[in-house]
Amino acid sequence: MDDIGSGPMVVACIRITDLRPQIEPLSGTVVREPWSTGLSPADAAALEYSFRIAEAWSGHVVVITAAPSSADAVLRDARALGATVLRIAGGSPSSDQAYVDELGSDERGMAGMIVAALAPLGRPSLVVCGDRSSDRGTGALPAFLAHELGAAQALGLVAITTTDQESMVVAERRLDGGWRERLHVPCPAVCSVEGAGVRLRRASLTATLAAQRTEIPQVTAAGGPGTTRGADPVGPAEVVVGPVRPFRPRTRAVPAPDSDDPRLRLLTLTGALVAHDPPTVVGPIDAAGAADALLAFLIRHGYLDTEPVGEEAATEVEW
Amino acid sequence: MDKGDMVPTPGVSSDTPGFDAVVVGAGPAGSAAALALARAGRSVVLVERGPFPGSKNVYGGVVYGRVLDEVVPEWWNEVPVERWVVRRSTMMMTGSQSVSVDYRSAAWGEVPYNGMTTLRSRFDNWLATKAVEAGAQLVTSTVATGLLRDAHGRIVGVRTDRDRGELRANVVVACDGVNSFLAKEAGLMPPAEASHHTLGVKEVLDLPGHVIDERFGLRRSEGVDIEMLGCTRGIPGGGFLYTNSDTVSLGVVLSLPHLAEAKVRPEELIADLKNHPSVAPYLRGATLREYAAHLIPEGGYDTMPTMVTDGMLVAGDAAAMTLAAGLWLEGVNFAIGSGLAAGRAVDRAIAAGDCSAKGLASYRSDLEGQFVLADHKRFRKAPALVLSERIQQRYPGLICDLVDGMFTVTNPVPKPGGVRLTRSVAAKHGVKLRQLAADTVRALKVFG
Ligand SMILES: Cc1cc2nc3c(=O)[nH]c(=O)nc-3n(C[C@H](O)[C@H](O)[C@H](O)COP(=O)(O)OP(=O)(O)OC[C@H]3O[C@@H](n4cnc5c(N)ncnc54)[C@H](O)[C@@H]3O)c2cc1C
Numbered sequence: 001m002d003d004i005g006s007g008p009m010v011v012a013c014i015r016i017t018d019l020r021p022q023i024e025p026l027s028g029t030v031v032r033e034p035w036s037t038g039l040s041p042a043d044a045a046a047l048e049y050s051f052r053i054a055e056a057w058s059g060h061v062v063v064i065t066a067a068p069s070s071a072d073a074v075l076r077d078a079r080a081l082g083a084t085v086l087r088i089a090g091g092s093p094s095s096d097q098a099y100v101d102e103l104g105s106d107e108r109g110m111a112g113m114i115v116a117a118l119a120p121l122g123r124p125s126l127v128v129c130g131d132r133s134s135d136r137g138t139g140a141l142p143a144f145l146a147h148e149l150g151a152a153q154a155l156g157l158v159a160i161t162t163t164d165q166e167s168m169v170v171a172e173r174r175l176d177g178g179w180r181e182r183l184h185v186p187c188p189a190v191c192s193v194e195g196a197g198v199r200l201r202r203a204s205l206t207a208t209l210a211a212q213r214t215e216i217p218q219v220t221a222a223g224g225p226g227t228t229r230g231a232d233p234v235g236p237a238e239v240v241v242g243p244v245r246p247f248r249p250r251t252r253a254v255p256a257p258d259s260d261d262p263r264l265r266l267l268t269l270t271g272a273l274v275a276h277d278p279p280t281v282v283g284p285i286d287a288a289g290a291a292d293a294l295l296a297f298l299i300r301h302g303y304l305d306t307e308p309v310g311e312e313a314a315t316e317v318e319w
Numbered sequence: 320m321d322k323g324d325m326v327p328t329p330g331v332s333s334d335t336p337g338f339d340a341v342v343v344g345a346g347p348a349g350s351a352a353a354l355a356l357a358r359a360g361r362s363v364v365l366v367e368r369g370p371f372p373g374s375k376n377v378y379g380g381v382v383y384g385r386v387l388d389e390v391v392p393e394w395w396n397e398v399p400v401e402r403w404v405v406r407r408s409t410m411m412m413t414g415s416q417s418v419s420v421d422y423r424s425a426a427w428g429e430v431p432y433n434g435m436t437t438l439r440s441r442f443d444n445w446l447a448t449k450a451v452e453a454g455a456q457l458v459t460s461t462v463a464t465g466l467l468r469d470a471h472g473r474i475v476g477v478r479t480d481r482d483r484g485e486l487r488a489n490v491v492v493a494c495d496g497v498n499s500f501l502a503k504e505a506g507l508m509p510p511a512e513a514s515h516h517t518l519g520v521k522e523v524l525d526l527p528g529h530v531i532d533e534r535f536g537l538r539r540s541e542g543v544d545i546e547m548l549g550c551t552r553g554i555p556g557g558g559f560l561y562t563n564s565d566t567v568s569l570g571v572v573l574s575l576p577h578l579a580e581a582k583v584r585p586e587e588l589i590a591d592l593k594n595h596p597s598v599a600p601y602l603r604g605a606t607l608r609e610y611a612a613h614l615i616p617e618g619g620y621d622t623m624p625t626m627v628t629d630g631m632l633v634a635g636d637a638a639a640m641t642l643a644a645g646l647w648l649e650g651v652n653f654a655i656g657s658g659l660a661a662g663r664a665v666d667r668a669i670a671a672g673d674c675s676a677k678g679l680a681s682y683r684s685d686l687e688g689q690f691v692l693a694d695h696k697r698f699r700k701a702p703a704l705v706l707s708e709r710i711q712q713r714y715p716g717l718i719c720d721l722v723d724g725m726f727t728v729t730n731p732v733p734k735p736g737g738v739r740l741t742r743s744v745a746a747k748h749g750v751k752l753r754q755l756a757a758d759t760v761r762a763l764k765v766f767g
Contacts, residue, residue, distance in 0.1 A: 024565075025525060025606075035371040035444045073459075204483040205461065209364070212456055 004084055005060025008125035008166055008187075012050035012063045012083070013114060013145065014043040015133035016071035017100070032100060034070035041195025042130030047078060048198045049160050049191075050128045053169065056162040060084065062121055064114060066103055068096035072216045080203030080211035088117050089218040104136040111144035117219045124149070126169065127190040131156045139192065146190040152236040154185045155192045186237035252302055338362045340665050341477050341488040342455075343463040343501055345372035348635025348654035348661075349494030350446040354390065355662025357453035361669060364486060365447065365455050366479060368462040373443030376496075377613035379521060379648060380561035380568040381434045381544050382442060386652045386690075388431070389659065391449060395432055399441035401563035402542025403427065404434040406535070409646060410597065412549040416719035417597040419545075428541050436542045436561045436568070446655075466491065466504050466631070473675075474505060474630035489674045490665045491631040494658060497614045499624075499637035507633055508624040513575040515618030517556055517643070520585040521570025522593075524605035528565045534601050535562055546646065549715025550592050554581050555706040558592050559648070560601070566608060567601070569593065572615060572648070574706055585612065615650070617643035617706075620692070620699035627664075627679040634661040642694055644701035644766070645710075656691040700765045709750060709758060717748040 016039060018032035039047065047063065054061045063078040065071055066088040075085040090099030103110065118124060127149070132139035139155065146153035158180070159172040171183045171191060185191065203211070257268035267273055282293045298304040342353045345367035356363040369375040381404055387394040405428040408421040427433040451457050458479075467476035467485060476487035493501040497516070502508040528539065535543045547558035555574035560567060571588045578585065592598055616622070616639035623639045626632055634640070635654035642649045664682035668674045686692040704710065724740045735743075745752055 026527060033441070036374070036440065038370060202460075202481055205458070205479055205481040205486065206483045208458055208461075208481065209456060212458070 004121055008057045008059035009122055010050045010054040010059055010061050011118060011124040011127040012047045012061060013127050013129045014039060014046055014063060014065050015130065015135065015137065016065050016067045016074045017133060017135040019134065037070045037074065039074060040130055040134040042132065042193060044200040045193045045195050045198050046128040046130045048200045049193055051081065051201065053126060053160065053162055057166050062086065064118060066110060066113060066221065068099055075216045076211040077203060079214065080207040081201060085216060086117060087216050087218040088113055088221050090221060107138065107141045108144045111141055111148045113221050114145060115148040123188065125187045129192045131192045131194050142190045142192040149188060149190065150236055151188040151190050152186050152239050153190045154183050154239050157191055157193045158197055160191055160193065182242035184240040250305065337487040338364050339488065339669055340490045340492055341366060341486045342492040342494055343477060344494040344496055345447045345457060346376055346443060346494060346496055346635060346654060347446060347651045348658035350443065350450045351655040351658030352492045352494055352634055352662040353450040353455040354453055355659045356665060357450055357455040359666040361666055363455045365450060365457045366461050366463050367457065367459045370460050371444055372447035373440040376439040376443055377611040378439055378651065379519065379559045379570060380436045380563065382437050383434045383649055383652045384432060386655045395430060399437055399445050401436040401438060403432050403540055404436065404544045405541045406543040408543065408545040410545055410547045411715040411718045412547055412595065412597065413716045413719050415596060416723065418718050418722050434544065436563050438563065463501065466501060489669055492661050492665060493631060493633045493637050494635045495637050497616045497636040499633065502624050502633045502637050505628050505631050507628055515616065515622045516575050517572045517615045517617045518575055518578060518585060518612060519570060519572045519615050520589060520612040521568055522589055522607055523609040524567045524569060524602060525565065525608045526567050526605045531562050531567065537562065550595065551588055552583060553712045554578055555711045560598065567605060615643060616641055617702050619702045620695040626683050627676045629675045632661050632664065632679050632682050634658045640691060642698065644698040645705035653691055656689060657686060660685040698765065704761060704765050709754065713748045713750050717744055717750060720744045720747065
């Protein structure tokens with residue numbers, strides 16, 4: 001096992017899998033190749049957030065995955081970035097394929113296994129996962145992990161930032177209509193993030209070369225649901241959701257068609273025989289111009305009012 | 320090279336990791352070079368820009384494995400083969416006709432085999448793994464962005480796009496493929512010339528294995544290689560079709576300047592080929608899996624760069640080593656052959672304590688003594704002949720019409736005599752018998 005760093009422990013719990021599996025068209029069999037193994041955008045984002053938060057807290061990152069040895073190259077990259085890494089291995093290398101098949105099938109059991117493997121390293125302050133793995137993932141694992149750890153949970157996030165206190169992170173989650181809700185997440189917590197908004201840092205060449213010569217520590221799969229549940233009888237502290245207005249598009253009054261003939265009324269309502277706007281080429285224009293043209297189109301056709309939308313709006317929400 | 324370019328690299332500190340050799344590019348040339356060096360006990364790092372070896376690489380589909388005999392004993396037991404090529408067909412075509420010369424050999428389907436279809440993501444990775452197992456260090460997702468030089472302008476390593484990304488080495492082996500930026504930066508490459516390059520464009524089409532077997536007359540591990548001439552709307556080049564386990568690779572290779580002049584999209588030419596009456600029945604029901612394009616250095620012997628300089632040598636496509644001599648399109652075996660020779664030359668130079676151009680000069684003599692430069696030298700006039708106007712635009716139609724004239728039954732009109740038929744068909748295609756004879760002699764000289 002690597003030397004564990006000091007300070008709060010941030011765990012990146014990631015799924016390392018073949019990013020370009022071949023699907024046998026007739027049988028649907030998934031053929032995975034060890035060399036195209038990598039991190040999905042969501043798992044890469046989870047790793048990057050783990051580093052950012054650990055840096056802010058002067059803590060350390062532990063990267064854990066349940067995977068066969070084909071995951072070691074990715075774990076070495078994580079180690080080159082300064083993380084402690086740990087792989088939960090299957091029974092024997094000859095049954096790698098069976099192990100990978102099994103991994104996606106019992107997320108609750110997997111959560112138990114992960115928590116058991118982490119136990120000797122201490123209690124994590126924060127666990128960050130991808131929102132779902134690209135290999136049959138349902139996105140349920142983080143919730144099971146939170147249950148096993150007795151931690152708070154905030155799932156499907158687009159951003160996580162630290163606050164003044166180490167006992168709290170602030171997270172953002174998408175809502176309809178370009179709105180976002182802001183969550184105050186008490187730690188210990190399990191968060192899952194979308195593969196968006198951040199790019200995983202790259203290790204230096206010297207660290208990459210050094211990490212290549214090292215062995216990846218592994219533990220064999222053990223544990224199971226409920227075997228390691230954190231001993232917090234009160235249960236996790238609650239996530240506080242910041243007040244936001246839900247997106248309610250304004251109703252548009254459509255005048256009743258002025259005819260006794262149902263066919264004509266239907267035609268008027270559907271506009272089936274009315275000439276439509278022909279497709280318009282507005283370019284070439286720059287990105288800002290293109291955005292303006294699109295917004296103007298949506299406003300012209302009644303899909304938008306002129307209020308600002310998206311992130312701009314989120315910042316205007318009163319807390 | 321301009322002297323002004325040869326300034327020492329600022330900030331190359333002594334704690335920059337040092338190796339006997341840095342090999343840039345984990346294609347067949349780079350992995351072979353790294354393998355030879357690692358087996359010789361040299362410290363070597365293999366730098367690849369893709370996330371894994373082969374991830375960036377494109378080729379038609381056939382590797383001729385004899386060169387691997389030297390690399391892995393009984394390699395055929397472990398190489399990631401799709402099919403062993405037992406049928407090789409050369410097809411001359413017009414828009415609606417084709418004449419094929421079809422060769423089939425049972426021996427090619429048995430140990431020690433001749434050619435195999437294999438996918439580059441698997442094959443390149445297999446070869447790179449051999450280098451790693453021998454002790455080479457492979458660093459992926461890393462681009463070599465330039466050369467490091469010492470105060471005398473001698474190359475002493477490469478710079479990469481990673482933080483603290485300098486690698487010092489006694490020798491840099493540039494295996495970065497066609498249009499090598501490192502060879503250019505080192506001043507080894509003559510200015511790029513479009514006419515020395517072709518563009519290869521290919522589709523990989525899904526087709527169940529048993530359907531491939533039935534349509535191409537194959538048994539499970541057997542494969543076919545079809546080379547085509549006359550299928551590129553007069554743009555100098557050709558087509559190819561190779562069978563893999565459950566896919567078919569189909570593509571065209573096109574002269575760059577002529578393609579630009581013709582203002583045709585290469586995918587239109589592939590669509591033509593897929594619809595050709597001699598090809599379409601093979602592909603009925605096939606679905607597109609992958610589309611790719613890549614340059615090929617087809618200029619041959621006379622367009623190769625200088626291969627060594629102080630502290631650096633060039634191998635594989637970076638040294639224009641694809642043999643594109645009409646009936647042959649071989650690059651991977653030439654890349655492996657040159658990579659192995661490069662590794663051996665670097666080992667000798669390090670042992671002798673002289674990594675200057677002089678110390679590395681045995682590389683070229685080694686290549687000349689084996690197939691890599693011997694074949695290139697023998698076929699040095701082939702690219703010009705094969706891409707010439709008559710071969711490309713007139714002879715495929717002429718041959719098809721000649722065969723048509725021989726086998727179309729014209730009763731009650733009597734069959735034409737051979738000479739009259741040849742004369743009339745040649746005239747139809749604007750070829751004089753004198754030119755036909757001259758081209759035959761030229762071809763004999765080029766390939767003889
Ligand atoms: C369409 C087509 C069909 C072909 N058909 C055949 C065929 O059927 N049989 C055959 O034998 N040959 C064929 N060839 C030729 C064959 O592909 C090449 O000759 C062969 O791949 C050359 O190998 P190489 O190692 O020199 O270069 P490449 O295979 O091009 O490998 C170069 C490697 O260097 C890496 N690289 C490049 N720049 C950098 C950098 N700056 N830093 C780090 N890494 C870098 C690349 O990612 C790549 O992995 C074909 C080529 C094409 C395009």
